[in-house]
Amino acid sequence: MNKNNKRNIRNFSIIAHIDHGKSTLADRLIEKTGMLTSRQMHSQVLDNMDLERERGITIKLKAVRLIYKAKDGEEYILNLIDTPGHVDFTYEVSRSLAACEGAILIVDATQGIEAQTLANVYLALDQDLEILPVINKIDLPSARPEEVKAEVEDIIGIDCEEAPLISAKDGTNIESVLEEIVSKVPAPQMDVDAPLKALIFDSIYDTYKGVICYIRVFEGTIKPGMEIKLMATGKTFEVVEVGVITGKHVVLDKLEAGDVGFLTASIKNVKEATVGDTITEKSNPTKEALPGYKEVIPMVYSGIYPAEGEDFNSVREALEKLQVNDAALIFEPETSVALGFGFRCGFLGLLHMEIIQERLDREFNLNIITTAPSVIYKVMKNNGEMLEIQNPSNLPPQTEIDYMEEPIVKASIMTPTDYVGTIMELCQNKRGSFINMEYLEETRVILHYELPLNEVIYDFFDALKSKTRGYASFDYELKGYVRSDLVKLDLLINAESVDAFSLIVHRDKAYERGKSITQKLVDVIPRHQFAVPIQAAVGSKIIARETIRALRKDVLAKCYGGDISRKRKLLEKQKEGKKKMRQIGSVEVPQEAFLTVLKYDE
Amino acid sequence: MKEIGLYIHIPFCKSKCYYCDFTSFSNQENIVEKYIENLVKELSIYKEIIKEDRIKTIFIGGGTPSYIDEKHIEQILKFIRANFNIETLEEVTIEINPGTLDIKKAKVYKNAGINRISMGVQTLNDTHLKNIGRIHTQKEFYDSYDILRKAGFTNINVDFIFGLPDETIEDVEENLKAIESLKPEHVSYYGLILEKDTPLYRLNKNNKLNLPSESQEREMYHLIKKRLKNMGYRHYEISNFALKEKECKHNILYWTIEPYIGVGLSSHSYLNNRRFWNRDNFKDYFIDLNKGILPIEGGEDTNRDMEIAEFSIMSLRLIEGIDKKRFKERFKKDIKYYFKQIINKHLKDGLIVEDDNFIKLTSKGLDLSNLVEIDFLL
Incomplete structure (x- = not known):
């Protein structure tokens, strides 16, 4: 790569609400710049895990280098850094954005702004990125691009005058998106002689090369053989390879300030080179690490x-x-x-x-x-000891507990006004406290709530989706811990307490949850030759009870010459199913039982 | 030299009953002739294969064997007599349906060597008969039964089904009264099975059937067992009852895992440690026989473990249970060598009992036999 071309680098991401067409646009940009012919291109090349493609979400981010010959006659290197599009991965999104100077904001011309659009825009604004709005799906009959443009200007406050109206699906106006990138995204700063300062915005493990770090070089130069230090973990490695991704990994002799690419350094585990860490040269370190590194904390x-x-x-x-x-x-x-x-x-x-x-x-x-997901609860014991509990079984006896705290999230729910009542009722039911409501336009609002995380992880998503027929979108971030009247809900099968079913719930919810779970278990646990009581208890008090009736009949009335093979196979299948069951006392419990407990009931 | 059973399938019916998932067709009368020709061809191929063996029982089933012209039955049996070793032939059964029999037909059967009749009636309640797609009436059943007796048959089975749509315990009682007055030598009384892809199955799925509850159904079964026993029948298999020495010898071969050959569409065979089954459509069946090969669709070899499992499972269907001596003779090891733990478990749960010679299901065990049988799989 010619060194003089450096000013012609543009580093950018695409941000959007789920399903607004991020991956499709990425495909079109790749196609348009000729990196891959469309025939070679598997649909949505950036989402490379099957699971991601199936769910239509991007979980792992990557970067590709596109070469684009702009209308000004110059050739540009466009580094497209992909971001995951889900609230669970906010931190990773923020690190990807930190690697860029600009972001394309896709807004669906039929749906307008959604909760994640806003959340992602705020993340991009935090990184001082140039935001280029793009209105997508204009090929759909229900598209209302002018309204959506106005909405973006009103709500986000960015000028949409020149926002390209595109259809990523059929390729309309993709060129104008590329031109916007070239003309509006600032070129990176390029101090190639300063001490090395590079950001890891993703890392994946490869069986042959060890960890591959995807990096953005901010200052200095990185090359093979260089001894590097990761500033957060303090680990040092020798660089084996550096390079860029152009559909495949292309090894280069160095990466310089402004570049986006990858490095390998015989790193054995992604934990040693985590997202957000700063890479510097061991013998000539940069003074300060890049801001924003966070250790990821499971919620x-x-x-x-x-x-x-x-x-x-x-x-x-x-x-x-x-x-x-x-x-x-x-x-x-x-x-x-x-x-x-x-x-x-x-x-x-x-x-x-x-x-x-x-x-x-x-x-x-x-x-x-x-088993049922749990959040981390803080338990203050009478003796002044503070415990963090994420497994209900480890909860000390009620008599030893002074009080407990549970995590609370700040939730924003964007919805058509038609569903406000329904959502308020749902949030109320989930122990939420209403903060405020903002009108986005006449028919759409954002509801701000504080909700206990343990309600959110139970069935909030499913309930919200089903109650608003998918029209509402949802985003949340952890706010902190508050004192709460929590109890341990135990499930007893045939009078035996089953620890895997235990839950920590709010005292006011115990009865309702206990009743719902016992009812579901009655349906999934097969009948036995004896009646099986299913009970829910708080402490020693039974709060709900159902009974699985005894099985009276399990017999094949007819079995002759032609039935013997079939009969044996039928029994074999039955036995196979039995094998997958868990024996709890004398009761066989199928695996689905453990799942059913988590499911939202309509 | 071994003794084997021979099953002959006649896949023709006047119309199909709503609960039936057997291979049988209505409106195919025009190929009966061709089918019988091919069936005889199939028999002639077996002639070589089993020339060392003696045929102990013959069972002509269906379909409705009595629906086709009796000359065909005569022809088949004649062929068997002429070509197989029938020195020890003890039992020749044919299935018939009420309304398909006259005295002439019955006499032809008798003369052809048939000595056992199995008649399907299912219930004597005309409304219930209609509900399940039977095309005969109670009266036609009685008429056919009289004809059989007149023709001199002294070994008659009648098939019943309980747990029918709308059936009550009183309706079952009515059927039992009829049995008491007729005194057939053998009664099969099956709990209704809703087989997949049958009209009754679909009706039930759409909630269109008023079936007795599980406990009512069991009450019917318990009543049937009690009443038939009081009439002098021996309950010898889950759904089968017989007067002294009138048990069906052919079916007992199945339940004791003895060899048998099945000829005709979709028939199953068990020979030389292999289970195999025939083509289930006329086209392929005819093509194979035209080539002079057996019309076999598929099969599987049974290994020792499978044989042990099948022997135990099928023996448990017999009320006398698993014959421990016979087990040991056959498999050279005590049954406890394989199944000690599970026998103890089911003894404890009251599903089986054991004496010196047999392990058998209790009354509760008969209701829940699958739960026991499943544990005898190796």
Whole structure:
């Protein structure tokens, strides 16, 4: 790469609400700049995990270098840095944005601004990025680009006069987006002789190369052989390779200030090179690390248990493998009376948790049982000791507890005004406190609430989605801890308490939750030859009870010559299903039971 | 040289009953002739395969074997007599349906060597018969039954089903009274099974059936067992009852995992440690036989573990239970060697009882037999 071209670098991200077309636009930009022909291009090249593509969300971010010959006749290097689009990954989004000078803000011409649009815009503004609004999906009959433009100007306060009206889907006006990037995103500062200062905005583990760090160089130069220091972890490594991604990884002899690319340095685990850390040269360090580094703290915990006890080591190995690539995942072994040996795992949020569960299932083919997610509670004991509890089983006896605190989040819910009543009722029901309501336009508002996180992780998303037919969007951030009247809700199956079902809930919710769970368990636990009582209890007090009726009949009335194979296979299948059940006392409990407890009831 | 059972499938019916998932067709009368020709062809292929073996029982099932011209039945049995070893042939059964029989047909059957009749009636309540797609009436059943007796048959089974839509315990009682007055040598009384892809299954899925509750259904079964026992029947298999020495020998072969051959559409066979089954459509069945090969659709080899499991599971269907001596003779090891733990568990739960010679299901065990049988899979 010619050194003189440096001023022709543009580093940018695309920000949007989920489903507003971020990945599709990325595809078009890549296609338009000729990096890949459309035939080579698998749809949405930036989302490279199956799971991501299926869910239409981007979980892991990456960067690609595009070469664009602009109308001014010059050739530009456009570094597109992808960002995850979900509230669980806010920190990662902020680090990606920190690597850029500008951001394209996509707004769906049919839907307008949504909760995550705003959240992402604020993150971009925090990083002083130049924001280029783009109105997408103008090919749809219900598109209302002028209204949406006005909305963006009103709500976000950015000028939309020149905002390109595009259709990422059919490729309309993609060129104008590229021109906007070239003309409006500032070129990076380029002090190539200063001490090295580079930001890690993503890192992934590769079996052959170790950890691949995706970096933005702010000052100085980085090259193979250089001894580098990671300023947050204090670890030092020798650089093996540097380069850029142009669809594949291309090794270069150096990366300089202004560049976006990757580096490898025989790093064994992503925990040693975490997102947000600053890289400098060991022998010639920069004075100050880049601002904004945060250690990721899991907000949600749950138990992950092998469905079959002998898989314990496989689950451990799988979690270790996932962790190499996911600095936010933590786990430690734990034991449950009902489920045996397993792991307590910490996640950034619910989506992160579901992703890990699905990956264990799909990529490692493991059959796992997950317990109800929990947040971290602070427990003040009578003796002045303060405990942090994320597993209900570890809660000390009520008599030893002075008081407890639970985490509260600041939630913003954007919704058409039609659903305000419904949402207020829902938030009320979830123990929320109303802060205020802002009108975005005549028919749309943002509701600000403070909600206990433990209500949010239970079924808030599902409830919100179903009650507003998907029209409301939701975003939250942790606010802090407040004192709360919490109790441990225990479930008893056939008079035996099952620790894996225990939950910490607000005292006022205990009865309702106990009743709902017992009712669901009656439906998922198969009938036995004896009646099985299902009870919910707080302390020694039973607050809800259901009974699974005894099975009276399980017999095949007819079985002759042609039925023998079929009969055997039927029994084999039945046995296979039985194998997947957990024996709790003399009751067989299917895995779904552990899941059902978490599900939203209409 | 071993003794085997021979099953012959006649897949024709005047119309299909709503609960039936057997391979059988209505409106195919025009290919009966061709089918029988091919069936005889299939038998002739078996002639070589089992020339060392003796046929102990023959069962002509369906479908409705009595629906087709009796000359075909005559022809088949004649072929068997001429080509197989029938020195020890003890039992030849044919299934018939009320309304498809006259005295001439019955006499032809008798002369052809048939010595056991299995008649499907299912219930004597005309409304219930209609509900399940039966095309005969109570009266036609009585008429057919008289014909059979007149023709000299002394071993008659009648098939009933309980737990039918709208059926009450009193309706079952009515059927039992009829049995008491007729005294057939054998009664099969099945709990209704809603097989997938049958009209009754679909009706039930759409909540269009008024079926007895699970506890009512069991009450019916318990009543049937009690009443038939009082009439002198021996309850010998989950759904089967017989007067002294009138148990169905052919079916007992199935329940004791003895070899059998099935000929005709979709018939199953168990021979030389292999279970296999025939084509289930006329086209493929005819094509194979045209080529002179057996019309086999698929099969599986049974290993020792499967045989042990099947023997135990099927023996448990018999009221006398698993014959421990026979188990040991057959598998060279005590049954406890394989199943000690689970036998103890089910003894404790009251689902089975054990004496010196047998392990058998209790009355509760009969209601929940799958729960026990599942544990005998190896």
